[in-house]
Amino acid sequence: MSSIDILAIIERLHEEKKKNRIVPDHVTEIELISEMCREVITTLNHLVENGSITAFRTLNDKAYLVNK
Numbered sequence: 001m002s003s004i005d006i007l008a009i010i011e012r013l014h015e016e017k018k019k020n021r022i023v024p025d026h027v028t029e030i031e032l033i034s035e036m037c038r039e040v041i042t043t044l045n046h047l048v049e050n051g052s053i054t055a056f057r058t059l060n061d062k063a064y065l066v067n068k
Contacts, residue, residue, distance in 0.1 A: 009035050 008055045010027050013035060017025040044064065047053045 004035070004036055004039055006032070009039070 010032060012024060013027045013031055016022075017027070044053070044055065047065075048055045051067055054067055056063055056065075
């Protein structure tokens with residue numbers, strides 16, 4: 001199972017802001033959630049590519065099933 005390292009994401013976003021001299025350099029909740037969503041989507045795409053899960057469209061969304 002893949003996991004998201006929230007502390008590492010906060011640290012990375014904070015360091016990027018400091019490096020780029022963005023003020024204030026704190027990480028907001030929406031920035032954190034957006035980055036976590038990007039990582040979740042990337043992980044889901046990798047799981048689909050390696051055959052661990054199947055992705056399909058529903059009427060209003062995308063759904064996943066674990067392949068056994």
